[in-house]
Amino acid sequence: MTQGWFSRPVTVSVGVAGAIRHISSAQQAAELLAGQWRDAGSALHGSALRACRRAMSGEVPADAARDAFIGAAREAHVLVEHASE
Template sequence: MSLVSPGGRLSPGATRDGGAAMYEAWFSRPVPVATGVSGEINNLSNARQAVDLLSNHWRSAGSPKHMAALRACRQAMNGGIAADVARDALVDAAREAHMLVE
């Protein structure tokens, strides 16, 4: 798996400053999730967006699937796992929280 954009550049958000590289970790397909009271649909396209949702706007925060998805998305942003492995964990957590739009 390449952690660079298709043009060979680091993805937006990636760093080369000597610290840990952070990547957007783009998913192969967006994950549609319903959020808020009104059920607004958000299409999550990368692990960075998923971490924001999982950290700040999750309905059933703290469940094992929620924690696994958060951990997987953070690992994908650090280049430790493929973005679509994190995507699969996010889909499982969103389904459990009744947030996945299928």
């Protein structure tokens, strides 16, 4: 298993206080998705979690998992949007 490092971190706002976190790898994203995720169980959530796990095992590029994670974060309204996203 690898970390599955992203080319650029994904910034999300999590928790009740809206703490900002910079997610830099598929492993970090998978841990967040498997924890207290607002839209857990949605199709995008499931796709992102699978993509992160596949990136950690080397089956898909880490940035494919990054893209899936961004979609799930956007759906859950936790993505901190930047002009470059």
